[in-house]
Amino acid sequence: MRRQAVSPSCQQLGRPRSGAASRRGVLSSAAAVLLLAAGQRPSFATLIPDAPVVGDCPECIGEVNETLNACPLDAPSCISTLSDDEEHFAAPWQFDGTREEAIEQLISIATGARFDMGLIDSFGGVRQTDAAAYIAKGVLAVVSGGDMPEQPKRQRKSSTEFVPFDGDVTERRTTPGGAEYVRIVLGTGGGGATQASNLSEVIDCEFLFLPDDNIVDVRASSRVQPEGKLGSGGQLALSITEGLVLDKNVAGRQVERLRKALRWDVAPVLTDFNPAFNAEAPVWFERLFDPFNRRNKFQPSGLAYPAEGEGEERPLRLPARE
Structure with missing residues (x-):
């Protein structure tokens, strides 16, 4: 059973409030209206x-x-x-x-302890601007016959970006x-x-x-x-x-x-839906360039999918839980 927030009663809503409390209520309502007008939802617990x-x-x-x-x-x-x-x-x-x-x-980090955030997410830890500059300088060096530029250094995430669990x-x-x-x-x-x-x-x-x-x-x-x-x-x-x-x-x-x-x-796992391990599972560009292929109807999770040969359908048998 889910718990539900208790709404204030009519008597509570009708209580007179002080001027400061009234102003706070008006300001909160105005802020909510502005958020809605901007396409955002106010955050309520x-x-x-x-x-x-x-x-x-x-x-x-x-x-x-x-x-x-x-x-x-x-x-x-x-x-x-x-x-x-x-x-x-x-x-x-x-x-x-x-x-x-x-x-x-696991318990320490999941409950709020600090951890090493590692490299930034783009280009294996290389900033996009640095990667673009390296490519441009490399092309120029090839065309002019000059020396190749030094490879950009990988950057770690800043401590100011830390968000604990x-x-x-x-x-x-x-x-x-x-x-x-x-x-x-x-x-x-x-x-x-x-x-x-x-x-x-x-x-x-x-x-x-x-x-x-x-x-x-x-x-x-x-x-x-x-x-x-x-x-x-x-x-x-x-x-x-x-x-x-x-x-x-x-x-x-x-x-x-x-x-x-x-x-x-x-851990490496062979999955039925992964085209790398199952020739019947099509990748997205195969669906795009050959939309009428029978293999596009492939559905994992035990559902039938077209087999090779005469277009017969065979079910996938999944191991039962002990």
């Missing part, structure tokens, strides 16, 4: 919904039989190492050192099979807060550290799915099968940011 139920279902959270749940196919802001479609799949993570050290590092650890336990299960809720502001301004950023992040291994299974899902428009949870991204798409996966982007903050690697 809203009560955070209760966590999903614990169980064995795509909408549930929790460790079940030494695994995590997959994502609902209709939930745009969810990723899981147990999902098998491109939109929701996330490869497991790999860490160095002991499992106990990895868990402590605001997670709360809500569960940590050892499973019967010896795995370590950790659940951290991001987006609450930390400290067990009960309100948030953007509910799609309130994310239940689950981590299952496998026994005698350096692999971590991951699942993350927003408690409230985003609208998906640009600026309200949606961002432009490139899909290997669909081309330029509107990425609505707020949870996926946030846990990927957490993985980079931890400096952990992605």
Whole structure:
């Protein structure tokens, strides 16, 4: 059951207010009107919904039989190492050192500790202006026969750009099979807060550290799915099968940011939807230049897709959860 904000009663609304309080109310209303006129929404804190139920279902959270749940196919802001479609799949993570050290590092950074932000995002750490100048000078050197310019140096992100994570650890336990299960809720502001301004950023992040291994299974899902428009949870991204798409996966982007903050690697996984490992899965430019090809109907997640030969359809058989 979701908690709802309690609206003030008619009696409360009718109470006389002081002149200062009245002026504050008028100014707040005027600011909200200006924001709406500019196409922006005023930020209001809203009560955070209760966590999903614990169980064995795509909408549930929790460790079940030494695994995590997959994502609902209709939930745009969810990723899981147990999902098998491109939109929701996330490869497991790999860490160095002991499992106990990895868990402590995860909890420390996810709850607000500082971390090395690494190189800037553009051109492998090279600023766009520096890269453009290097290319221009290089072309000039080739044409004139002069010396090649010195390669631009990679730049690290400034400390002023640091944005800490605001997670709360809500569960940590050892499973019967010896795995370590950790659940951290991001987006609450930390400290067990009960309100948030953007509910799609309130994310239940689950981590299952496998026994005698350096692999971590991951699942993350927003408690409230985003609208998906640009600026309200949606961002432009490139899909290997669909081309330029509107990425609505707020949870996926946030846990990927957490993985980079931890400096952990992605474990290599062969996926059915990846054209690099499955000749039946078309890449986006094949769909574009050959739109009537049967392979364009390819659908992962256990749905049938055209087979080679006579155009027969064969189902994908997925392993059942134990």
